[in-house]
Amino acid sequence: MAKRDYYDVLGVAKSADAAAIKSAYRKLAIKYHPDKNPDDKEAEDKFKEAAEAYEILSNPEKRQRYDQFGHSGNSASGFGGGGMNMDDIFSQFGDIFGGGSPFESFFGGGSRSGGGRRVQRGSNLRIKVKLTLEEIAKGVEKKVKVNKQVHCHTCSGTGAKDKSAYHTCNTCGGSGSVRRVTNTILGQMQTTSTCPTCNGEGVEITSKCTTCKGEGLERGEETISINIPAGVSEGMQLSMSGKGNAAPRGGVPGDLIILVEEVQHETLKRDGINVIYDLYINFADAALGTSVEIPTIDGKAKIKIDPGTQGGKILRLKGKGVPEVNSYHKGDQLVYVNVWTPKAVSPEERSLLEKLKDSANFKPQPGKSEKSFFERIKEYFE
Template sequence: MSKRDYYDILGVTRSSDGAEIKTAYRKLAIKYHPDKNPDDKAAEDKFKEAAEAYEILSNPEKRQRYDQFGHSGNSASGFGGGNMNMDDIFSQFGDIFGGGSPFEGFFGGGRSSRGNGRRVQKGTNLRIKVKLTLEEIAKGVEKKIKVNKQVACETCDGTGAKDKSSYHTCSTCQGSGSVRRVTNTILGQMQTTSTCPTCNGQGVEITAKCTVCKGDGLVRGEETISINIPAGVSEGMQLSMSGKGNAAPHGGIPGDLIILVEEVVHESLKRDGINVIYDLYINFADAALGTSIEVPTIDGKAKIKIDPGTQAGKILRLKGKGVPEVNSYHKGDQLVYVNIWTPKAVSAEERSLLEKLKTSVNFKPQPGKSEKSFFERIKEYFE
């Protein structure tokens, strides 16, 4: 069966603005709300239908797609496929009815109250920097860090009360954190729900505060936290540890610990993504005659072969000697850039030898037989 037009559902026109659409939806939401129409399947279907129409028409981008393509224009939306969920609907209503529980001002919360209404606070997040060497980044590491943060007061066990007799269930709301009032309106008898003024939504009363934490239930403390950092992380990357931030008042939910990765500069290796670069400097004789030489890597020393006649700018690759990708088995390579070191001063004997070499046929540049340029070699390497 084809769907009804969203504008018809809300009783508005295609030229209606956002305020008119919101007002129309508010009226329908009140009229067909399940708490006002218990066990009425027809009313529940109209309630869902109105919610779907409002979800599309209240969003400028979705409304434009609907105007242009009809119902198919928002087929990827969370609504419109018969998959409506009451919790999904209620979560959309903060801007309609104002407040965390969208229908609490009309029906005492109903299905949207989600529990007893007691306010649970969450602690604030903490941010720290962790410095890592290239070796630690390549292999992954476990770091033990001392973090200064808010922790539950040991004197009062985080309650904020001086003793057990000073901490008890709120007599006004009976621990629910909210109070309800029934009023008669033209729509019938309605309930209004609001935060308990006695306990401020906590559900408990404190008659005498803890002398250490002054009733907050929190004090400054230090905790040693073990952080497992995976291999392959990079500068500026953020890791998160749930529940390792500041504690929350009165046994609430702790915040999170955000770890910012900072790379320590290596003395001889440079990182380029998952690859590692090393600048190798050899003398003219070794370049001409060839040699074997040790170069540093993340895992220690590695011996490489320099072929006779090696030109400046040649790139040698050590496969698998780079950094792994995060949460992957793939590893980069180490690229060795060959540089020919030219002495700035020579002795009289060295000068004499070089003067003789200048006239040798093998030491003269040969047109048409020159090596490829440095940039051409890099392009070939990556191709």
């Protein structure tokens, strides 16, 4: 089933600012919250849909990619923007409700896991990946080694010295929140707040791990396989959910942000989805015609130069360019023909040229000359 437009999901205009987007999401989150709509699959789906829309539109970089490429801009080949779980969603509430989610009062905790436990989130990581023009044109799988925070090998991320030093919080019973009943003139009022003993984590550590000092984290290295779609461009950022720094004690890991860098090709230049090649031929080949071999993204290709070809002519190799991201459409390779004029000639060559320059065919013919280089470019793109 096709995804709905994120702006339609939140009910805001495409020109909406950050405050309007946050306000719209807040209303939907409260309306469709699972605790308010128990066993309602439709409400749960709308809750997740709204969270996914907010995740993209609240992030300036992700929003820019979405506005430019649509859903494919953030979800291509498993990158970002989809498949959020409840831990991801509840981890947003500290931002949405200013660190004090209304769900703490009404539903038993905002940022939670299971029964209301507070879930910490790992930080995002940014790396650069260099790609050749051939890799960009065809898409590529890159395996990179990332130095990041991982779960402590000694305590497996619990932060405790041993199993006996890590147990369910006695105050909240592992829920991460405590409920209080207050008598008011309107009757008994029940409120829920973060457990003061475990700070909402639902567990207590009586003796910290000596390796990580109770953090549950240490520096490590992970080899990550990145499937980069064809057609990406210089400066584009892709994100892999959950591949960033690990979070303490079973929290939600951050994302891995991949910045694309293009390695300049030796002979080809990229212009959007088109590829440009400057071909240099001598005067004789331009006059008599010839066949030449030129480089393309896919390898060598032979092209024909017609007799009488003028300098500045543009030849087009259809479909030999770069594809658009997540599209079957491909650009072309444009071959700019340049007629090479020698800077120095031998006496014998000079003699031949002296004879040729008086020939009628070698004299410019006003009114019969071909169009200028810029006129050809304009006609090609019109």
